[in-house]
Amino acid sequence: RxxxxxxxxxxxxxxxRQFAExxxxxxxxxxxxxxxPSLDAIHRHQVDLPSELAAFDPNDCNANSxxxxxxxxxxxxxxxxxxxxxxxxxVSMACDCYMTYARPDYPLIQRHGFNTNTVVTEANARFxxxxxxxxLPRRALQIVSGDARWQYxxxxxxxxxxxxxxxxxxxxxxxxxxxxxxxxVPSNKAIAGLCSGREENQYALEYFxxxxx
Numbered sequence: 001r002x003x004x005x006x007x008x009x010x011x012x013x014x015x016x017r018q019f020a021e022x023x024x025x026x027x028x029x030x031x032x033x034x035x036x037p038s039l040d041a042i043h044r045h046q047v048d049l050p051s052e053l054a055a056f057d058p059n060d061c062n063a064n065s066x067x068x069x070x071x072x073x074x075x076x077x078x079x080x081x082x083x084x085x086x087x088x089x090x091v092s093m094a095c096d097c098y099m100t101y102a103r104p105d106y107p108l109i110q111r112h113g114f115n116t117n118t119v120v121t122e123a124n125a126r127f128x129x130x131x132x133x134x135x136l137p138r139r140a141l142q143i144v145s146g147d148a149r150w151q152y153x154x155x156x157x158x159x160x161x162x163x164x165x166x167x168x169x170x171x172x173x174x175x176x177x178x179x180x181x182x183x184x185v186p187s188n189k190a191i192a193g194l195c196s197g198r199e200e201n202q203y204a205l206e207y208f209x210x211x212x213x
Contacts, residue, residue, distance in 0.1 A: 012061045020058050020171055023089060023141070027053040050145040052087040058171035060084065066156070066166040074156040076102065076116050079172065081150060088144040089171040092136040095163025099136055101152040102128040119155045133160075 027049050066072040079088055100120045105127055109116065114127045125131055132152075136142055144154075156166075 012058065016061055016169065016171075017058075019091070020056070020089065024053060024056065050087060050143065052085075052145060053143070056087055056089070056171075056173055058089070058173050060172040060174040061169065063167060063169045066161055066168075068158065068161045068164050068166075071158050072161070073119055073158040074099075074154075076118060076120065076153040076155040078153055079149075079170075080174075084172040084174050086145060086149060087173065088142075088149060090142040090144065091169045092140045092142065093138060093167040093169070094165045095161065096135070096137050097156055097162055097166050098133050098160035099142075099154055099156050100160070101132045101134060101148060101154050103130045103147075103152050105129045116153065119157045121157075138163075 030049055064074075066074070102120045102125075104116060108114075109127050112127070114124065116127075118124065120128065120131055130152075134142075
């Protein structure tokens with residue numbers, strides 16, 4: 001549905017829209033160029049950008065502030081998979097952190113009645129088929145697609161916030177749950193994430209730094 005201003009659902013500010021547009025420009029440059037200063041960060045991390053970026057037109061953006069002294073953390077969750085489409089963009093600011101991606105073992109969870117409304121710990125890691133802790137440096141853009149988007153929940157433990165405050169800004173292209181997200185392009189199955197040596201598209205999670213933050 002369209003945002004409802006009477007409920008405080010305002011349009012995305014122009015300066016945040018400009019950032020999303022810059023991401024698309026970088027994607028376009030990657031498709032038509034093989035070198036140049038604008039591609040240094042991408043080459044440094046050896047990542048391939050998902051094809052969904054070509055048509056990514058975010059209409060949903062939210063900011064969260066985490067204070068370490070307050071014990072803030074992010075519980076395990078999927079971003080709504082019916083509402084928010086195949087691509088998430090997240091900007092990490094103010095301090096470094098680790099985000100934990102975990103693939104639930106639902107048969108085991110069901111047998112033991114484990115509640116996933118928590119964070120991943122050594123004690124409950126057995127309820128997940130795979131756990132990956134990803135370092136997100138300050139000023140990093142995280143692009144989540146493929147299995148990282150559909151198969152893995154994500155969370156942040158309080159101790160994994162590596163400074164007093166972390167601010168995150170997340171972009172989504174959302175639509176109606178019954179209709180799905182508008183203007184979605186087919187998924188690129190040849191995505192290579194930062195986890196080198198993994199099976200194709202197993203961990204389609206990438207990041208690189210931007211100089212404008």
